[in-house]
Amino acid sequence: MDCVLEARHIDKHFRKPVDFHVLKDISFSVKQGEFASIMGKSGCGKSTLLYILSTMDTDYTGELFINGELITGRSHQTLSRVRNEHIGFVFQFHYLLSEFSVLENVMLPAKKLGARTHREIEMDAREKLEMLNIGYLAEKRASRISGGEKQRVAIARALINNPTILMGDEPTGNLDSYNADNVLQIFKRLKEEQGLSLLVVTHDIDFAKSTDRIIEMEDGRIIKS
Numbered sequence: 001m002d003c004v005l006e007a008r009h010i011d012k013h014f015r016k017p018v019d020f021h022v023l024k025d026i027s028f029s030v031k032q033g034e035f036a037s038i039m040g041k042s043g044c045g046k047s048t049l050l051y052i053l054s055t056m057d058t059d060y061t062g063e064l065f066i067n068g069e070l071i072t073g074r075s076h077q078t079l080s081r082v083r084n085e086h087i088g089f090v091f092q093f094h095y096l097l098s099e100f101s102v103l104e105n106v107m108l109p110a111k112k113l114g115a116r117t118h119r120e121i122e123m124d125a126r127e128k129l130e131m132l133n134i135g136y137l138a139e140k141r142a143s144r145i146s147g148g149e150k151q152r153v154a155i156a157r158a159l160i161n162n163p164t165i166l167m168g169d170e171p172t173g174n175l176d177s178y179n180a181d182n183v184l185q186i187f188k189r190l191k192e193e194q195g196l197s198l199l200v201v202t203h204d205i206d207f208a209k210s211t212d213r214i215i216e217m218e219d220g221r222i223i224k225s
């Protein structure tokens, strides 16, 4: 598989309260094992684009391919399957369920997919936590761990269905420099050791410089990639 994600002429308007042309003819692709970042001034359309690329927003023109499969115009059921099977997502805020244990949080997306037994999922979740050096947190309540630990748990959760591509919207935006670097090193390891593809929106120039490629946006367009 060559390209894990391909955007062709993605265009989007927000119609309310007034017409606003937020994305203008966006075309680019992410290759297998590539770690790309998206940068650009606040309001240039990064999050809007990522929302489309992660199949959560279907209100656009153009074409989106994930793993070679045309995603645009498909049913909600298909989008949900593609999202669960192929895409891991890490946000600025972790959105862990605070009343559940770390292990339960990581297992949740795999239980939703329903392709494996509880035991298989639990073993995999523990392995993912170990890989991120937080195996010792498995039984803790998600509300009782630090911000940096929460983000690593969110990464383990994003990896539980073995996605083809990991997308992040400011995944280090809420972290101090130590924990931000920790997340960056984890992403680089996932790329190098597992051939994972990553696409991350960031405001952090040092983070972006550590990725394979910086896609620069301005006023709804890609100006450099």
Ligand SMILES: Nc1ncnc2c1ncn2[C@@H]1O[C@H](COP(=O)(O)OP(=O)(O)OP(=O)(O)O)[C@@H](O)[C@H]1O
Binding pocket: 014, 016, 017, 020, 022, 040, 041, 042, 043, 044, 045, 046, 047, 048, 049
């Ligand atoms: N639902 C909406 N309706 C109208 N305009 C919107 C809507 N959502 C976002 N916008 C506008 O679209 C533009 C792009 O927003 P977006 O959140 O994609 O920018 P961004 O580059 O991710 O910004 P930031 O770096 O601040 O997160 C902004 O001007 C924003 O105000």
